Amino acid sequence: xxxxxxxxxxxxxxxxxxxxxxxxxxxxxxxxxxxxxxxxxxxxxxxxxxxxxxxxxxxxxxxxxxxxxxxxxxxxxxxxxxxxxxxxxxxxxxxxxxxxxxxxxxxxxxxxxxx
Amino acid sequence: xxxxxxxxxxxxxxxxxxxxxxxxxxxxxxxxxxxxxxxxxxxxxxxxxxxxxxxxxxxxxxxxxxxxxxxxxxxxxxxxxxxxxxxxxxxxxxxxxxxxxxxxxxxxxxx
Numbered sequence: 727x728x729x730x731x732x733x734x735x736x737x738x739x740x741x742x743x744x745x746x747x748x749x750x751x752x753x754x755x756x757x758x759x760x761x762x763x764x765x766x767x768x769x770x771x772x773x774x775x776x777x778x779x780x781x782x783x784x785x786x787x788x789x790x791x792x793x794x795x796x797x798x799x800x801x802x803x804x805x806x807x808x809x810x811x812x813x814x815x816x817x818x819x820x821x822x823x824x825x826x827x828x829x830x831x832x833x834x835x836x837x838x839x840x841x
Numbered sequence: 842x843x844x845x846x847x848x849x850x851x852x853x854x855x856x857x858x859x860x861x862x863x864x865x866x867x868x869x870x871x872x873x874x875x876x877x878x879x880x881x882x883x884x885x886x887x888x889x890x891x892x893x894x895x896x897x898x899x900x901x902x903x904x905x906x907x908x909x910x911x912x913x914x915x916x917x918x919x920x921x922x923x924x925x926x927x928x929x930x931x932x933x934x935x936x937x938x939x940x941x942x943x944x945x946x947x948x949x950x951x952x
Contacts, residue, residue, distance in 0.1 A: 781938055
């Protein structure tokens with residue numbers, strides 16, 4: 727049973743380009759969380775999704791950022807017109823049922839560097 | 842906004858000693874979890890303690906929870922070099938599904 731898979735592991739973009747980060751949850755998991763981490767800091771919640779639904783996007787910037795988790799395929803975090811401040815590690819986590827008392831299984835992250 | 846706040850931010854101890862990290866949070870919770878992160882890696886779940894529990898053990902880990910003080914502690918006994926990592930507490934806020942992490946404690950075990 728493969729763990730949470732994130733790709734790419736490293737992504738380099740120039741300012742103004744688009745970044746697409748992919749996350750395949752563990753088999754049987756229907757809940758996905760995205761977090762952002764700056765060096766030497768904790769994880770900042772961005773968005774919580776179930777299949778085809780956004781449950782909580784209170785941590786997502788209002789502009790340029792979007793996330794989806796379609797019925798088929800991986801969850802995608804999309805950042806349009808990237809700026810240098812978007813450079814960070816982005817982690818995806820999944821859980822089988824979500825909500826109270828569920829431990830999260832994390833991927834290895836995508837390190838986004840904006841030049 | 843951050844829900845949990847770990848203390849200290851950084852901790853260095855000799856191998857074999859015990860390491861204690863604390864976490865304080867702001868609002869009512871259902872559960873509190875501790876995770877470990879090795880440099881450049883994703884987080885790994887260590888232990889979960891429910892709001893009606895006061896103490897929980899797992900191997901060399903001991904977690905306590907004081908809901909009246911809104912705080913938790915993680916004790917690692919007989920530390921090893923492999924315990925060098927960052928440790929985060931995470932809470933699921935009451936009546937809310939998202940799980941919020943603190944800023945973490947960076948633990949360094951000296952040989």
